[in-house]
Amino acid sequence: PYAFYEQLRSAGPVHRIRLRTGVQAWLVVDYDAAKEALRHPGIRKNPYSPAGVRARHAAAGDGRVIPANQRLSHHLLYADPPEHSRLRKLVTPAFAPARMAALAPRITAIADELLDGIDRAVDATGRVDLLAEYAFPLPITVICELLGVPVEDRARFRDWSAAVVDTPMATPQRMVSATDAIVDYFDRLVALRHTKAHGDDLISHLLTVTDDDGDRLGHDELISMAFLILVAGHETTVNLIGNTVLTLLTDPPRYRALHNDPDAVAPLVEEMLRYNGPVNVATMRYTAAPITLGGTKIPPGELVLVALASANRDERHFADPAAFHPDRSSNHLAFGHGIHFCLGAGLARLEARIALTRLVGRYPELRLAVDDDDLRWRESILIRGLQDLPVDL
Ligand code: HEM
Incomplete structure (x- = not known):
């Protein structure tokens, strides 16, 4: 989408x-307007508030809005203050930096197990889909363990979450059946937690956590939060790993050099988030009042999409934005900005760094097995990621 975005930016910040x-x-599409939009009090998130419902119907034109099970809607990305502040306060301690750092040995072990599996699964040609065998199972395994849901169910999560995220492909039937199935799944899981002793997992934590006023998450808030973390935790990190490996393999000496330079990994992942991050457009927002954004007047009740991938290539903010420069100090918007700033940013960075370090350590000679033109990108407005990543070990 980058050439298209460049054209739009040259014509103005908002279209x-x-x-x-x-x-x-x-x-x-531009950096300053994107930042302004992400913290604008006149731009809201809750699609089920009366103004949100009106905005969605108006935007759909023919009045058709893709339905979903509303019991999954009580989560952070659909909440505005003060509800958002309350929910975020209850869940934030579970993502504290020290808790995330403590996951490093387990993430490393999962990466190594997957690499062992690749060793065993590789065919005579030495070719493998790195997305299916590594970039996808790594974050989903981490997120399942973190939440405390059985990792054997990950194929189901992948289908459900694709049904929710691949917007242009999501038919109403697919959306309804996926969200109904998710509700049913988490209802049963939470019921099970009520009867069994609590463990150290996130769902158990969310069941018992209270804020200063003794307030707790309600049942639908809990399953909505688990759903959001499951989707956010695996649709994005998989593509950060996939997009990073792809970029590195277009420059094999740079990839190989990482083998002897572990300190280079963190800045490289950071620049990757800016250069080709996994989120193309932030989640849906709408105007709750007449506003002016980037000099453009927008009436109330209109949808606003913030193109993070475009903001991160804004030439007014980043010198030579189409070049991949791990040594630039970047204040990219790949994790969003303001109150909805990604809760899992620390975990995502950690996973990507470990994934890359272990991969280069095991396969310093890895090569791309297809031409650039044959790469297949996913058809999603939200996600920027490949359908597969064939590599030669
Ligand atoms: C929110 C990006 C990984 C959990 C967001 C937002 C972005 C984002 C852009 C804001 C969306 C908006 O304002 O519309 C990413 C990227 C990731 C990643 C690029 C990986 C590279 C994760 C992981 C988790 C997670 C691993 C959880 C384990 C969340 C949650 C929110 C969020 C809960 C909502 C926060 C709120 O509304 O207060 N993420 N994310 N993300 N992310 Fe991530």
Whole structure:
């Protein structure tokens, strides 16, 4: 999308667009306007508030809004203050930096187990889909263990979460059945936790956590939060790993050099988040009042999409934005900005750094097994990621 975004930025920071699905929205493409939009009090998130419902219907044009099970809607990305502050306060301690850092040995072990599996699974040609065998199972295993859901169910999570995230492909039927299945799954899991002793997992933590006023998460808030963490935790990190490996393999000496230079990994992952991060457009927002954004007047009740991938390539903010420079100190927007700033940013960085370090250690000679033109990207407005990543070991 980068050439398209460059064209849009040269024409202005905010544009009225119509998506392939017919939905009308305002697309924010430059860095300053994106930051402004992400913290604008007149731009809201809750799609089930009366203003949110009106905005969605108006944007859909024909009045058709893709339905989903509303019991999954009580989570951070659908909440505005003061609800958002309350929910975020209850869940934030579970993502404390020390708790995340303590996961490093387990993440390393999971990465190594997966690499052992690749060793065993490789065919005579030495070719393997690194996305399916490594970049996907790593974060989903981590997130399942963190939440305390059985890792054997990960194929189901992948289907459900693709049904929710691949917006242009999501048919109403697929969305309804996926969200119904998720509700059913988490209802049963939480019921089980009520009867069995609590462990150290996140769902047990969310069941018992209270804030200063003794307030707790309600049942639907709990399953919504688990759902959000499951989707956010595996649709994104997989592509950070995939996009990073892809970029490195277009420059094999740079990839090989990492083998002897572990300190180079962190800045490289950071620049990757800016250069080709996994989130293309932030989640849906709408105007709750008339506002002016980047000099453009937007009436109330309109959808606003913030193109993070475009903001991160804004030439007014980043010198030579189309170049991959791990040594630039970057204040990218890949994890969003403001109150909805990614809760899992620390975990995502840790996973990507470990994934890369272990991969280079095991396969310093890894090569891309297809031409650039044959790479298949996912059809999602939210996610920037590959469908597969064939490599030669
Ligand atoms: C929010 C990106 C990994 C949990 C966000 C947002 C972005 C983002 C852009 C803000 C969306 C918006 O404002 O519309 C990413 C990227 C990741 C990643 C690029 C990986 C490279 C994770 C992981 C988790 C996670 C691993 C959890 C384990 C969340 C949650 C929110 C969020 C809970 C909502 C926060 C709120 O609304 O207060 N993420 N994310 N993310 N992310 Fe991530």
